[in-house]
Amino acid sequence: xxxxxxxxxxxxxxxxxxxxxxxxxxxxxxxxxxxxxxxxxxxxxxxxxxxxxxxxxxxxxxxxxxxxxxxxxxxxxxxxxxxxxxxxxxxxxxxxxxxxxxxxxxxxxxxxxxxxxxxxxxxxxxxxxxxxxxxxxxxxxxxxxxxxxxxxxxxxxxxxxxxxxxxxxxxxxxxxxxxxxxxxxxxxxxxxxxxxxxxxxxxxxxxxxxxxxxxxxxxxxxxxxxxxxxxxxxxxxxxxxx
Amino acid sequence: xxxxxxxxxxxxxxxxxxxxxxxxxxxxxxxxxxxxxxxxxxxxxxxxxxxxxxxxxxxxxxxxxxxxxxxxxxxxxxxxxxxxxxxxxxxxxxxxxxxxxxxxxxxxxxxxxxxxxxxxxxxxxxxxxxxxxxxxxxxxxxxxxxxxxxxxxxxxxxxxxxxxxxxxxx
Amino acid sequence: xxxxxxxxxxxxxxxxxxxxxxxxxxxxxxxxxxxxxxxxxxxxxxxxxxxxxxxxxxxxxxxxxxxxxxxxxxxxxxxxxxxxxxxxxxxxxxxxxxxxxxxxxxxxxxxxxxxxxxxxxxxxxxxxxxxxxxxxxxxxxxxxxxxxxxxxxxxxxxxxxxxxxxxxxxxxxxxxxxxxxxxxxxxxxxxxxxxxxxxxxxxxxxxxxxxxxxxxxxxxxxxxxxxxxxxxxxxxxxxxxxxxxxxxxxxxxxxxxxxxxxxxxxxxxxxxxxxxxxxxxxxxxxxxxxxxxxxxxxxxxxxxxxxxxxxxxxxxxxxxxxxxxxxxxxxxxxxxxxxxxxxxxxxxxxxxxxxxxxxxxxxxxxxxxxxxxxxxxxxxxxxxxxxxxxxxxxxxxxxxxxxxxxxxxxxxxxxxxxxxxxxxxxxxxxxxxxxxxxxxxxxxxxxxxxxxxxxx
Numbered sequence: 001x002x003x004x005x006x007x008x009x010x011x012x013x014x015x016x017x018x019x020x021x022x023x024x025x026x027x028x029x030x031x032x033x034x035x036x037x038x039x040x041x042x043x044x045x046x047x048x049x050x051x052x053x054x055x056x057x058x059x060x061x062x063x064x065x066x067x068x069x070x071x072x073x074x075x076x077x078x079x080x081x082x083x084x085x086x087x088x089x090x091x092x093x094x095x096x097x098x099x100x101x102x103x104x105x106x107x108x109x110x111x112x113x114x115x116x117x118x119x120x121x122x123x124x125x126x127x128x129x130x131x132x133x134x135x136x137x138x139x140x141x142x143x144x145x146x147x148x149x150x151x152x153x154x155x156x157x158x159x160x161x162x163x164x165x166x167x168x169x170x171x172x173x174x175x176x177x178x179x180x181x182x183x184x185x186x187x188x189x190x191x192x193x194x195x196x197x198x199x200x201x202x203x204x205x206x207x208x209x210x211x212x213x214x215x216x217x218x219x220x221x222x223x224x225x226x227x228x229x230x231x232x233x234x235x236x237x238x239x240x241x242x
Numbered sequence: 243x244x245x246x247x248x249x250x251x252x253x254x255x256x257x258x259x260x261x262x263x264x265x266x267x268x269x270x271x272x273x274x275x276x277x278x279x280x281x282x283x284x285x286x287x288x289x290x291x292x293x294x295x296x297x298x299x300x301x302x303x304x305x306x307x308x309x310x311x312x313x314x315x316x317x318x319x320x321x322x323x324x325x326x327x328x329x330x331x332x333x334x335x336x337x338x339x340x341x342x343x344x345x346x347x348x349x350x351x352x353x354x355x356x357x358x359x360x361x362x363x364x365x366x367x368x369x370x371x372x373x374x375x376x377x378x379x380x381x382x383x384x385x386x387x388x389x390x391x392x393x394x395x396x397x398x399x400x401x402x403x404x405x406x407x408x409x410x411x412x
Numbered sequence: 413x414x415x416x417x418x419x420x421x422x423x424x425x426x427x428x429x430x431x432x433x434x435x436x437x438x439x440x441x442x443x444x445x446x447x448x449x450x451x452x453x454x455x456x457x458x459x460x461x462x463x464x465x466x467x468x469x470x471x472x473x474x475x476x477x478x479x480x481x482x483x484x485x486x487x488x489x490x491x492x493x494x495x496x497x498x499x500x501x502x503x504x505x506x507x508x509x510x511x512x513x514x515x516x517x518x519x520x521x522x523x524x525x526x527x528x529x530x531x532x533x534x535x536x537x538x539x540x541x542x543x544x545x546x547x548x549x550x551x552x553x554x555x556x557x558x559x560x561x562x563x564x565x566x567x568x569x570x571x572x573x574x575x576x577x578x579x580x581x582x583x584x585x586x587x588x589x590x591x592x593x594x595x596x597x598x599x600x601x602x603x604x605x606x607x608x609x610x611x612x613x614x615x616x617x618x619x620x621x622x623x624x625x626x627x628x629x630x631x632x633x634x635x636x637x638x639x640x641x642x643x644x645x646x647x648x649x650x651x652x653x654x655x656x657x658x659x660x661x662x663x664x665x666x667x668x669x670x671x672x673x674x675x676x677x678x679x680x681x682x683x684x685x686x687x688x689x690x691x692x693x694x695x696x697x698x699x700x701x702x703x704x705x706x707x708x709x710x711x712x713x714x715x716x717x718x719x720x721x722x723x724x725x726x727x728x729x730x731x732x733x734x735x736x737x738x739x740x741x742x743x744x745x746x747x748x749x750x751x752x753x754x755x756x757x758x759x760x761x762x763x764x765x766x767x768x769x770x771x772x773x774x775x776x777x778x779x780x781x782x783x784x785x786x787x788x789x790x791x792x793x794x795x796x797x798x799x800x801x802x803x804x805x806x807x808x809x810x811x812x813x814x815x816x817x818x819x820x821x822x823x824x825x826x827x828x829x830x831x832x833x834x835x836x837x838x839x840x841x842x843x844x845x846x847x848x849x850x851x852x853x854x855x856x857x858x859x860x861x862x863x864x865x866x867x868x
Contacts, residue, residue: 052474052476052804053468053474062803063803078801078803090557090560091562092560093544093545093566094544094545095325095555095556095557098325113536113537113541113544113545114467115536115562116477117561119474120478120649120796120799121649121651122800124801125474125475125799129474129477131466131468131473132466132468156466156467156538157538158537255849276614278611278612279612279614280423280586280612280842281617281842281848282617282618282621282842282846283617285618293614293619295619295622297623297626298622298626301630320558323555325557334559337558337559338558340564341558341563341564344634345571347630347631347633347634347637348567348574350630351571351574351578351627351631354623354626355582355623355627358582358619359608361615361619362615362616362619363616364610364616365609367609370609370611372611374593376611377590377593377594379422379423379845
């Protein structure tokens, strides 16, 4: 196929991916808190959360199995799956969401006009719409805790997990300035950093020696809603009975 | 252009046809004779040669130009500012086809409308020969005369055909 | 009872009758206009309020990102779809009973589309940046994504709106000339401009007639494509319940169905208010209602084809959507929809007695359009409330802002239509006159029958 009709998008040096080990996850929600702190997520109260207007770039879905008292809880951390064939991308009329050469499903806030089509076409429900003015979300003294590396999203735009793109960029820049290759484990996302059970592992999937690559090869691996063909780069690990 | 035009009003199509015939008999060329009416009549009703319209040729050409413009806009702009989307080629033909189609149709409609107005010689803000009774279903036969002498002949011809009113313009 | 096409009076009488609404304004018209304008302004106020506070004033939330506003959009695009499409179809088919109907139907398309086209803007999170979607050279380094169905919508609506305006205006030029010849002063100047100096020369008639045919040929597929593209807003997504290839034809037929229902509603009112009893008769309503019946049957056929495919397949994602429609919170809506669109409409429309009873038709067509609005709602919302992982499922409840914005297009449409009724004759005068030219009587045995001469 000629270059202009096929997807020969430039492939970057890295392809970022994540592994979520469900057998390790304790459902402690430290990742959720870390994500809120790192990415300037608005804090939604009980009413807004109840109305489906909370912001959780990563969330712990909790499912119960069996009847009381023989119940088991299952925890599934879900964040943007950064699909290689992301259904949310082509439906945006203004390219507010697109694929970076490093495989990130990225969001350009200033471009977004808020059609919300991406969320409708997102099978994982991991996109979040800004219903309120940021000033409403961050009343004093909350603005003092905002991360200066991350944009505070304005009202009317979509947002979602960025794989902590600010950390990726900083690490890449540091490595380039020092003239060395970026080593595995040199940095990680806020959620993975805070996961005490080491259920979340982030890294470069092109590097076959990285921890994430080795885990993604595991026999326990699967991906969410794989039948849709969205090709996520988030791998889940689950073996036998929990 | 509108000088020396003679206009005769007839209450019905039979009278108007009579008027046209007597003008033709008085050797006025067919192309100088016109009929104003409130409804479209077939040209055969007056015994005049049929009118021509190029719209059926213009519309397909406009459509094709629109299609080319549409495809150029879509494919060209996507090619010039390439932004990869997951699993979508730079120029996705099915998607480009949709917009090409819509723009082709748009061009077809707009250009056809434009040339229709040109063929109809509208808008026309001059005081061209007209009679208000045309709006009430009457017909007006107009004839373009070379000079005042011919105009007198035309007036006589239209009166003899039974015109209710004959006026001369210019 | 045998239905005949109406006997038309003399030309001067036709002018007087059809132009009457242009030269007289009753107090009822003022009341209607005031009410419509009030509703329109309320809607505008709701829109401004929503823009200045944020989308949280609506009931939409994750995962139901599109709600009543998009249902309104689909509904009004559907209504607009029909007028021009219907008129083009009848013109190309040479159906002579179209003549008193086409103008009203074409005007309906333009005003319905004018209201529909606002909804993609209304429901934007940042309406004030809507022009990001338009492809023009700019310093923002921002271009449209032509692969998004929303940009297809943009081009389709643009094409259809432009086409429909042209298609409404050009055939009305000879009528504007008639109005011009019937009035004086400033009015005469205004209609003189609208009539462009039309005189009715042979060339003008000839070009106008070929133009109408070409426009009809071009606009038919545009109308079909427009509502198909609206259906692709849903169809090309991966969302269960939306992702189905039948949506294209299903939407188009649904649009024709609700659009013709609205044409009938409007004509009943126009006939009564403008005193057009001589020109629009039960003969026309009988024909219209037959087309409505066909649309109802095809709509039901396509609906059932979609339903049984999903019902039999029982894919878990689709089953949850079926369940909430068949027994869950949307059961009553689904039942009302089926009643209006099928169970009541189809049997009634089979009877000529019913088809020629105008007030019965009026009631039914309004019921049909309520049912069609519900159908649009049932397409948009239930597929979203249980989308994705069950953890984030949630039910949707529209707020007063959304209801005001539902009133908005109704009121706006009525307002524009009322104003239009005072601007242009709602019946194409030259078109019904052309009928008179073509009709002759023919003797067969001892009976007399009307025959149509081939003058077109």
